[in-house]
Amino acid sequence: MDEQISFTLNVNGHKHEIQSAWLGESLLFVLRERLNLWGTKNACEQGECGSCSVLIDGRLCCSCLEMAAAAVGTDILTIEGLAPNGDLSDIQEAFVEEGGVQCGFCTPGMVVAVHDLLEANPSPSSLEIREALSGNLCRCTGYGRIEAAVRRVVEARHG
Amino acid sequence: MADLADKVVAGARTRPDGKVKVTGGFAVSSDLHMEDMLWGATLRSPHASARIVSIDVSKAELVPGIVAVMTSKDLPAKPTYGLLHADQPVLASDVVRFEGDPVAIVAGENLEACRRALRAIEVIYEVLDPVTDPELAEISPPVHPDGNLFRRVVITSGDPEIQGEIIVEGVYEVGMQDQAFLGPESGLAVPDGKGGIDLYVATQGPHQDHRQLAPCLGLEPEAVRVQVAGVGGAFGGREDFSVHPHACILALKTNRPVKMSYLRNESFVGHLHRHPARMRFRHHATRAGDLVKVEAQILLDGGAYASTSAFVASNAARFACGPYKVPNAHVVATCVRTNNHPCGAMRGFGAVQACFGHESQMDKLAAALDMDPLQLRLRNAMQTGDRLPTGQVVHVPAPVRECLEAAAAFPLPPTAVDNQDGYGLPGGAGRTADPSRVRRGVGFAVGFKNIAYAEGYNDDTRARCLLHQGRATITCAVAELGQGFVTISRQIAKAILGVDEIDLAPASTGLIGSAGSSAASRQTYMSGAAVERVCHEVAARAKQSFAQQHSIDPESLLVDGGFIVSKDGSIRIPIAHACPEPIEVEVYHMHPPTAPMDERTGQGDTDVSWLFGAQRAVVDVDLDLGLVRVVQITTGQDVGRALNPVSVVGQIEGGISQGMGLAVMEEVISVNGLVKNPSFTDYLIPTFADMPPVEVSFIEEPEAGAPFGAKGVGETPSLASTAAVAAAIRAATGLDLPRVPIRPEDIVFAASAKPLSAPQFT
Numbered sequence A: 001m002d003e004q005i006s007f008t009l010n011v012n013g014h015k016h017e018i019q020s021a022w023l024g025e026s027l028l029f030v031l032r033e034r035l036n037l038w039g040t041k042n043a044c045e046q047g048e049c050g051s052c053s054v055l056i057d058g059r060l061c062c063s064c065l066e067m068a069a070a071a072v073g074t075d076i077l078t079i080e081g082l083a084p085n086g087d088l089s090d091i092q093e094a095f096v097e098e099g100g101v102q103c104g105f106c107t108p109g110m111v112v113a114v115h116d117l118l119e120a121n122p123s124p125s126s127l128e129i130r131e132a133l134s135g136n137l138c139r140c141t142g143y144g145r146i147e148a149a150v151r152r153v154v155e156a157r158h159g
Numbered sequence B: 001m002a003d004l005a006d007k008v009v010a011g012a013r014t015r016p017d018g019k020v021k022v023t024g025g026f027a028v029s030s031d032l033h034m035e036d037m038l039w040g041a042t043l044r045s046p047h048a049s050a051r052i053v054s055i056d057v058s059k060a061e062l063v064p065g066i067v068a069v070m071t072s073k074d075l076p077a078k079p080t081y082g083l084l085h086a087d088q089p090v091l092a093s094d095v096v097r098f099e100g101d102p103v104a105i106v107a108g109e110n111l112e113a114c115r116r117a118l119r120a121i122e123v124i125y126e127v128l129d130p131v132t133d134p135e136l137a138e139i140s141p142p143v144h145p146d147g148n149l150f151r152r153v154v155i156t157s158g159d160p161e162i163q164g165e166i167i168v169e170g171v172y173e174v175g176m177q178d179q180a181f182l183g184p185e186s187g188l189a190v191p192d193g194k195g196g197i198d199l200y201v202a203t204q205g206p207h208q209d210h211r212q213l214a215p216c217l218g219l220e221p222e223a224v225r226v227q228v229a230g231v232g233g234a235f236g237g238r239e240d241f242s243v244h245p246h247a248c249i250l251a252l253k254t255n256r257p258v259k260m261s262y263l264r265n266e267s268f269v270g271h272l273h274r275h276p277a278r279m280r281f282r283h284h285a286t287r288a289g290d291l292v293k294v295e296a297q298i299l300l301d302g303g304a305y306a307s308t309s310a311f312v313a314s315n316a317a318r319f320a321c322g323p324y325k326v327p328n329a330h331v332v333a334t335c336v337r338t339n340n341h342p343c344g345a346m347r348g349f350g351a352v353q354a355c356f357g358h359e360s361q362m363d364k365l366a367a368a369l370d371m372d373p374l375q376l377r378l379r380n381a382m383q384t385g386d387r388l389p390t391g392q393v394v395h396v397p398a399p400v401r402e403c404l405e406a407a408a409a410f411p412l413p414p415t416a417v418d419n420q421d422g423y424g425l426p427g428g429a430g431r432t433a434d435p436s437r438v439r440r441g442v443g444f445a446v447g448f449k450n451i452a453y454a455e456g457y458n459d460d461t462r463a464r465c466l467l468h469q470g471r472a473t474i475t476c477a478v479a480e481l482g483q484g485f486v487t488i489s490r491q492i493a494k495a496i497l498g499v500d501e502i503d504l505a506p507a508s509t510g511l512i513g514s515a516g517s518s519a520a521s522r523q524t525y526m527s528g529a530a531v532e533r534v535c536h537e538v539a540a541r542a543k544q545s546f547a548q549q550h551s552i553d554p555e556s557l558l559v560d561g562g563f564i565v566s567k568d569g570s571i572r573i574p575i576a577h578a579c580p581e582p583i584e585v586e587v588y589h590m591h592p593p594t595a596p597m598d599e600r601t602g603q604g605d606t607d608v609s610w611l612f613g614a615q616r617a618v619v620d621v622d623l624d625l626g627l628v629r630v631v632q633i634t635t636g637q638d639v640g641r642a643l644n645p646v647s648v649v650g651q652i653e654g655g656i657s658q659g660m661g662l663a664v665m666e667e668v669i670s671v672n673g674l675v676k677n678p679s680f681t682d683y684l685i686p687t688f689a690d691m692p693p694v695e696v697s698f699i700e701e702p703e704a705g706a707p708f709g710a711k712g713v714g715e716t717p718s719l720a721s722t723a724a725v726a727a728a729i730r731a732a733t734g735l736d737l738p739r740v741p742i743r744p745e746d747i748v749f750a751a752s753a754k755p756l757s758a759p760q761f762t
């Protein structure tokens, strides 16, 4: 708390000045408390739940485990950046249609993780879906409808 | 009416809050913030039992950024609270009764300042020996002036002396489960500038919060408003206070908005858990396999404070015999106070523990009879018209047989087809299992529990509907936890009123009276019915008004699915346009009365209705490493009528995952009253990789008195999942495994396992 620094972060294509931050602030904290990007959630703050998932230079990360100051110079994509004009992505649409959302707490992180999965693997098997998303906890759905949402996207994208 | 129910189902829609939830725009309680707000934080006891010798806050007050530090001396009014009776201190004064009892609260300009202040508070404790063994609680020194017994429930029916030709006895144990909702306990308390306060908080029941809160704040009820903020899951864990009184007291003291939000380790002490249980059962049957008598002794550890323990004990007793014809029964369920973490409501509420006991016994009995476990269950399955051990006649559809048969009807999964790269083996991608040592097992279980509140508890709700300019606004203080009341209430209103524009007012104590808690699978059944009734009433008024405006005999008009039509067919006008003036109606709704139990015999018509559900679990077990992979779960669920099938499936899959979690991985581990695993690193919940495919059959026997026949589905899937998975693991291993969660060491070292302990029969 004693050593204060200022730096610039590139989030969802916009530059944000971070003034007088403590060096140790996590990216999750900065996104939420300093930039008011509340879509990135905080169920554990120790890398276990995935609700804070963001993409840093296209790499899926738990923002609670990343130091904000270390993310200078990267491109950070949060849930707010996935549907910037209010149009839902096909993944977001599928979550709504298939019932993949209940309380919605895990949803932003889960959507970011699905986005990452389908970038890397456009037609995952059931096992690959389960493996790839096993770092994102959901306590409400039992994952069945979320898997259905992912399949729906895969099928639609392959015509 | 049947048509209207079809219309409700046909109008099933996706969640109205779905879009805002998938884009990150939905504010859960931990996202609330205001420009000038302070943060609050809580100092908690590190001891399970201790006397507070002194508390020195002087250094904490000097921490830069700290605005207030408060202890029990600074409480404004009533120092205790509780759902059924007020035995829990807002802040501990003389003693602490569990690890986590709050001792002091602070408010500061930022969270880091608050944490520094907590570290600067000096509390001197005289540490005492905690009472942690529930079997010794009643003969130990009182943990609380109210004593160590929360409630003992006795149910006796039929002939207590009768004996069966075949008798099996078992002792079982259920570990402490956590609701493990993802959204942190959090809220924002905002002084209204007139001495009152608004609390925005993640809760299941704003009115029950309000009822307890106003006296603790020393404010008139009108000066306190509780509004449900975005709730990140609940499952029973938000029935009791978390941040509520602390945030409000700090806000009133500082006259600034105060936000509090727990980190996960504090969440594990900041809400109540599922009661751990020790149970002894003795089942008597004829040689042909008919149940003759069930004897049960169930001991529940309620921890340090009362919460809803008295009702959990009652549920454990009422459902201890399972959904079977049981002509003679003697059941005793006792819930005691200890210095362990307090326990309260969790999905299934006492019936989950009981189900693990009675279903384990049914398998044991089947083995003793050399009978197929499914056939034994079918043979004894309860039906409509049967009498429960409480003497109450089951007057509603009771599709126990149908649930079991539906779960059994799905094809069994093939063996090892998805074992590519070993991923599908127990242990998953670690590939530690040796396929030659993996055994498959199949298990069944069926359970039941009541809908809504029981034992004569005043259970009501109300809904208001305003129809104006083609728009309906529904006000009903139901806490939306993710279960989908926001969807179902709109579906009902749309089917009756025909309007597309339907707003749901916030669930706030400032806007309408209580809808009761989102608990006990009751909101579709109760508040769904209230919404149905209020919409019918609005439609009737619109008809009346239309008749008056046009000087038509109202008797010549009908309301039909959103339209007012004349019997001769010449008039057909949308309800929304039938009346230029606003129409506003509020209805009060209560279910048929229930009765208390007789203190001595447990007899009484305690319940309004029941839910039934059966599961079949298929598992693979690695005998050497004790690793379990749940391969498939199939289920037959009594839903009455599924008004929104996708969300019903979602409830079922979610409930099954929690039940499976209790079977194989979830336990709050407590040593001498101190919890050892308060994190998602050490308290494991099922991940995507753990969760098997679930196959669901709805058993739809619409229930009279329920809205469009729909029963609740919140708890049904949780009831028997744990027991079914445990049964499957026993079938795979041939071991007794009388305790859940079943850990790898329970399988590998079963031969040297210590026998479990449970109260003796009396």
Ligand code: FES
Binding pocket: A041, A042, A043, A044, A045, A046, A047, A048, A049, A050, A051, A052, A053, A062, A063, A064, A065
């Ligand atoms: S909050 Fe980052 S993984 Fe849980």
Ligand code: FES
Binding pocket: A100, A101, A102, A103, A104, A105, A106, A107, A137, A138, A139, A140, A141, B182, B232, B233, B482
């Ligand atoms: S929808 Fe509630 S945690 Fe996933």
